Amino acid sequence: MAIIIDTECYKNYWLFAALNTQTNRVRQVEIYDNASLSEDDIKLIRDTMKRETVSFNGIKYDLPMITAALSGYTTKALHTLSNELILSKLPAWHIVRQHDLTVADYNHIDLIEIAIGQGSLKVYGSRLHCKTLQDLPIEPDEIISPAQREQLKVYCRNDLELTQLLYTTLLPQIDLRKSMSKQYGINLNSKSDAQIAEALIKSEMQSLYKIPLAKFKAKSYDARHSFNYRDPKIIKFKSAELNAVFKRLLTEKFTIADSGTLECPTWLGERITIGSTEYQMGIGGIHSCEKAQYITSNDEYALSDFDVGSFYPSIIMQQELYPENIGKSFLELYKSIINRRIEAKRSGDKITADTLKICLNGSYGKFGSKYSFLYSPELLLQTTITGQLSLLMLVETLEDNGIKVVSANTDGIVVYYKRTELDKVHELLWDWELQTSYQLEQTDYQAVASRDVNSYLAIKTDGSYKGKGIFTGESIGKNPDGRIVYDAVTQQVINGTPVEQTIFECKDITKYISCRRVTGGAIFDGDYLGKAIRFYHSNDPALQDKQLEYKKNGNKVPLSQACRPCMVLPDTFPVDVDLNYYITKAKELLEDIGYVRKTS
Numbered sequence: 001m002a003i004i005i006d007t008e009c010y011k012n013y014w015l016f017a018a019l020n021t022q023t024n025r026v027r028q029v030e031i032y033d034n035a036s037l038s039e040d041d042i043k044l045i046r047d048t049m050k051r052e053t054v055s056f057n058g059i060k061y062d063l064p065m066i067t068a069a070l071s072g073y074t075t076k077a078l079h080t081l082s083n084e085l086i087l088s089k090l091p092a093w094h095i096v097r098q099h100d101l102t103v104a105d106y107n108h109i110d111l112i113e114i115a116i117g118q119g120s121l122k123v124y125g126s127r128l129h130c131k132t133l134q135d136l137p138i139e140p141d142e143i144i145s146p147a148q149r150e151q152l153k154v155y156c157r158n159d160l161e162l163t164q165l166l167y168t169t170l171l172p173q174i175d176l177r178k179s180m181s182k183q184y185g186i187n188l189n190s191k192s193d194a195q196i197a198e199a200l201i202k203s204e205m206q207s208l209y210k211i212p213l214a215k216f217k218a219k220s221y222d223a224r225h226s227f228n229y230r231d232p233k234i235i236k237f238k239s240a241e242l243n244a245v246f247k248r249l250l251t252e253k254f255t256i257a258d259s260g261t262l263e264c265p266t267w268l269g270e271r272i273t274i275g276s277t278e279y280q281m282g283i284g285g286i287h288s289c290e291k292a293q294y295i296t297s298n299d300e301y302a303l304s305d306f307d308v309g310s311f312y313p314s315i316i317m318q319q320e321l322y323p324e325n326i327g328k329s330f331l332e333l334y335k336s337i338i339n340r341r342i343e344a345k346r347s348g349d350k351i352t353a354d355t356l357k358i359c360l361n362g363s364y365g366k367f368g369s370k371y372s373f374l375y376s377p378e379l380l381l382q383t384t385i386t387g388q389l390s391l392l393m394l395v396e397t398l399e400d401n402g403i404k405v406v407s408a409n410t411d412g413i414v415v416y417y418k419r420t421e422l423d424k425v426h427e428l429l430w431d432w433e434l435q436t437s438y439q440l441e442q443t444d445y446q447a448v449a450s451r452d453v454n455s456y457l458a459i460k461t462d463g464s465y466k467g468k469g470i471f472t473g474e475s476i477g478k479n480p481d482g483r484i485v486y487d488a489v490t491q492q493v494i495n496g497t498p499v500e501q502t503i504f505e506c507k508d509i510t511k512y513i514s515c516r517r518v519t520g521g522a523i524f525d526g527d528y529l530g531k532a533i534r535f536y537h538s539n540d541p542a543l544q545d546k547q548l549e550y551k552k553n554g555n556k557v558p559l560s561q562a563c564r565p566c567m568v569l570p571d572t573f574p575v576d577v578d579l580n581y582y583i584t585k586a587k588e589l590l591e592d593i594g595y596v597r598k599t600s
Contacts, residue, residue, distance in 0.1 A: 001020070001021055001022040001051075001052070002021050002051075002052045002053065002054045002109070002167065003018050003019065003020055003021070003048055003051045003052065003053045003054065004018065004019040004021060004053075004054050004055070004160050004163045004164050004167065005017065005018050005019075005048070005049075005053050005054070005055050005058065005062060005066075005160075006055065006056075006062065006156055006159050006160055006163065007061075007062045007065050007066065008152050008155075008156050009065060009075075009078050009079055009082040010075070010079060010138070010140070010141075010142065010143070010144045010152075011075065011076060011079045011141070011143060011144075012032055012033050012034060012075050012076070012143050012144055013030065013031070013032045013075055013144035013148075013149060013152070014030065014031050014032075014065075014069060014075050014078045014079075015028060015029070015030045015149075015152060015153065015156055016028065016029040016030075016045055016066065016069065017029075017153070017156045017157065017160055018048045018053075018160075019157075019160040019161070019163075019164060021054075021164055021167070026157055026160065027044065027048065028153060028156075029041045029044055029045055030149065030153075031069070031074075031075055032075060032144065032149065033075070034074045034075050034076045035074060035075065036069070036072050036073060036074050036075075037069055037070065037072070042070055045066065045069070045070060046070065049066065049104070049106055050107075051107070052107045052108075052109070053106060053107065053108045053109070054108070054109045054110075054111065054163065054164075054167050055108065055109075055110055055111070055163065056110070056111050056112055056121045056124075056159075056162075056163050056166065057110065057112045057121075058108060058110045059092070059108070059110045059112075059190060060085065060091075060092040060110075060112075061082075061085050061086070061092070063103050063106065063108065064081065064085060064092060064095070064096050064101065064103060065078060065081065065082060065085070067096070067101050067102070067103045067104065068081050068099065068101055071101060081095070081099060108189070108190065109167075109174060109189045109190055110190035111163065111166050111167060111170060111190075113190055113191055113192040113195065114170050114173050114174065114177070114190070114191075114192065115166060115170060115476055116475075116476065116477040117475070117476055117477035117478060119476075119517070120517070120531070120532060121159060121162050121163065121166070122134075122135065122162070122530065122531065122532035123479070123515070123517055123532045124162070124166050124476055125162040125165065125166070125532070126479065126480065126513075126515040126532050126533075126534050127474070127475070127476050127477075127478070127479060127480060127515065128165050128166065128169060128476060129480070129510040129513070129569065130161070130162055130165055130569075131161075131568065131569050132158055132567065132568050132569075133530065133532060133533070133534060133567045133568075134155055134158050134530065134567065135521065135528075135529070135530025135531055135532070136155065137151055137152070137155050138151065138152065166476070169476060170476075174189070176351060176354055176355065177189050177191070177196070179351050179355070180196065180200070180351075180355050183355075184200060184203055185203075186199055186200070186203055188200075192362075193358045193361065193362045193365075194362040194363075194365040194366050194369070194372075195362075196358050196359070196362060197358055197359045197360075197361070197362025197363040197365070197366060198362070198363070198366050198372055198373070198374060200355075200359050201330075201333065201359060201363055201374070202216055202373065204333055205326060205329065205330070205333060208329075208333065209329040209332075209333070211326065211327075211329070215325050215326060215373070216325075216326075216373040217325065217373055218369075218370055218371055218372055218373055218375045219323070219324065219325055219375055219376070221256050221377075223258070224255055224256070225255070225256045226253040226254060226255040226256070227253070227254055227377075227378050227381075228250065228251070228252070228253065228254070229249050229250060229252065229254065229381055229382065229385050230250075230382060231250055232319055232382070232386045232389070234318070234386075234390065234435055234436050234437075235386075235389045235390065235393055236393065236435075237392075237393060237396060238396060238400065239274075239396060241272065241273075242272070242274075242392060242393075242396060245272065245281075245392075246389060248267070249268075249385060249389075252265055252268075254377075254381055256377055259370075260368075260369070260370025260375070260377070261368065261377075262283050262368075262377050262380065262381060264282055264283045268281050268282060268283075269281070269282060271289060272392070274392070274395050274396055274399050274405070275395075275399035275404060275405065276404070277289075277290065277395075277404075277405055277406065277407075277408075279392065279395070279408060281385075281388050283381070283384060284384060284410075285384060285387065285388060285409070285410035285411075286387075286388040286391055286392065286408060286409070286410065287408065287409045287410070287453045287454070288405075288406075288407045288408045288409065288453050289452075289453065290406065290407055290450055290452065290453060291450075291451070291452055292450075292451065292591070292592055292593060292594040293406065293407070293448070293449075293450040293593075293594050294447070294448070294449045294450070294593060294594030294595050295406055295416055295447065295448050296446065296447040297416075297444075297445065297446055297447065297461075299419075300418060300419060301416060301417065301418055301419065302416075302417055302418075302419050302422065302444065303406075303414065303415070303416050303444070303445045303446070303447070303448060304414070304415050304417075304425075304442055304443065304444050304445065305412060305413070305414050305415075305442070305443040305444075305445060305458065306412055306413055306414075306415060306429060306440045306441070306442055307411055307412030307440065307441050307443070308387075308390075308391075308411045308412060308438045308439065308440055308441075309438075309439050309440070309441050310338070310360065311387055311410075311411035311438065312361070312364045312383055312387065312411075313334070313338060313360045313361075313364070314437070314438050314439070315382075315383045315386050315387055315390075315438075316331075316334060316364065316379075316383060317331065317334065317335060317338070318436070318437045318438070319382055319383070319386060321376075321379045321382055321383065322334075322379075323367075323373070323374050323375075323376045323379065324376070325373065326373070326374075334360075334363070337356050337359050337360060338356075338360065340352070340356055341353050341356035341357060341360070344356065364380075364383065367379050367380040367383070368380045387410070387411065390432075390436050390438065391408055391411075391412075391413060393432070393435075393436075394413065394429075394432045395408060395413060397428055397431070397432060398413075398415060398425070398428055401424065401428055402421075403415060403417045403421065403424070403425055403428065404416045404417065406448070407448070407450065407453060407456075408453075409453050409454070412440075414445070414448060414458075443458075443460065444460065444461045445458050445459060445460055445461065446459040446460065446461055446463075447459045447493070449493050449593040449594060449595055450593060450594070451469070451470070451589070451592045451593050452469075454468065454469045455468060455469030455470045455471060456468050456469065456471065456593070457471045457489075457490060457493055457494075457593065459493065459494055463494075465490070465494060467486075467490070470486050471486055471490065479514070479515040479516065479517070480510070480513050480514060480515045480534070481514050481515075482511075482512060482513070482514055482537075482582060482585065483510070483511045483512075483513075484502070484503055484506055484511040484512055484582050484586075485582055485585045485586045485589060486589070487502060487506070487511065488502040488503050488582070488583075488586040489586050489589045489590055489593070489595075492586075492590060492595070493590075493593075493595055499583055499586035499587060499590070500583055503579055503582050503583050503586065504579060507573040508573075509536065509566070509569060509570060509573055509574065509577070510569070512536045512537070512577055512582065513534050513535070513536055513566060514534065514535055514536070514537075514559065514563075515532065515533065515534040516532075516533050516534075516548075516557060516558075516560075517531060517532055518530075518531055518532075518533055518548075518550060518551075518557055519531070519550070519552075520550060520551050520552035521550075521551040521552075522548045522549065522550060522551060522557055523548070523549050523550075523551050524546070524547075524548050524549070524565050525546060528551060529548070529565055529567060530567070533548065533557070533565065533567070534565070534566050534567065535548065535560060535563040535564060535565050535566050536563065536564055536566055536574070536577055536578075537562060537563050537564075537577070537578045537581040537582070538562060538563060538564040538574075538576045538577065538578055539562075539576055539577070539578040539579075539580070539581075540564065540576040543562050543563070543564060543576075544561075544562045545562075546561075546562070546563075547560045547561045547562075547563070548560035548563065548565070562578070562581075564576065
């Protein structure tokens, strides 16, 4: 059982609220008019904080505020600290130290790092279809009246419920973090995957290889530091165009920007043509450039996806990439993690397998973080460019032998070939695997419908499907955007169900909702809605000339014409949902994925 906590702060008012996830009971403590906490209030808060508590952004805000309140801060002093924590560019720990405060080692889970998608609490609430979306009802610098105190308590209760909804959604990730924390003796409960990888690798490096603590510091570089991509010794092209690209990569000076990221040379984004398909490279990865492509297998032709298993970890090991400050022992540990994960998967130990997967993938991500001891932009570049060149080499080999590659993205390719040439395809793939040491995994498709390389629907031979981009389904990592359109198109492509049927039969309003983050907040018909908004498209004649607008400048919020705000989800399906709007969008998408030919 966890306790969800939240705080609100104004010049003359401070509120602490706690929601018991088992009983749904809320306890609140408030102080106002420049007073400080009473002894009874202090006891209630301390008793609450002895339990397992959960917050959203609590480590950087709520816990310091609670610490200050327990230390005797008045509402005025708390408001000063609150402004520093919110508005200052200094890290929270630095501000806490300036105030000579010591935040206790609470049994606390902060959801902000665990949740993917970099959203505010309200945005996550919209993605999870919470009942009520409500922005802060009172401007932060106002003096709070007795009536407004009640208003803030209602608002805070809603935030507690949003946090509880997100907590429930993230329970599998939280449970995994608890298991890892117990196994490694490190508190990982509030860390992202990349932070977990960093912490566990640091712990094991210290334990196994006695690496001095001083080594675990991020490497610093001089301004505009540059370096070369190194020949990976596994790349060999036949065409003059690809050899020219390879040579240019080896002579290019890659520069580190002030932000710590790598600058991408303009020329690297130029398109490369192999066969009839165009490809584009970049710092992050390669992708093909298809649009509106619909391909099906049949009795004569097969359609298969070939992905490289654990591509980036494989490159790291094959290229022997390790951060200079840590040394080659990093590779020993990395290899042991790979081997332990393989063994865990074989034995059915899912927790260990998932933990080690986080270590492998997260450590690569930290190569690009200038605040991490794993920060190694040279290794990041060596990994991604080697992966791209390897895939281009595979594409060239297949195309030279009459095998058509119809798509490629980051760690794999999709191939369209005669079924009689299956042995030939496997032989070419095997030769590539021997040359690179990477291993390919095959998935056969009935059809692939692509709007572009980042949004496609792939139907497997067993009738199941996978989607990418707009077809991935609902997630806390992306805003809802009229899900019914993508569901209808999916059913049309897979089962032949007309989009009209799917849309007319669906009476779930959340499938029609769109959500947006609006900088500065949005207004509708003169009313302020908030910074996280949601709406559906309406056929109400009174709304056809209306739209959501930015509060700061009156500009239109994109795609909000003739919409109805839906900050509180209705209990029944609204009669004014413009079903024809969604049907039109679905038919346009069928054209965009090449399922039907455009008529103009």
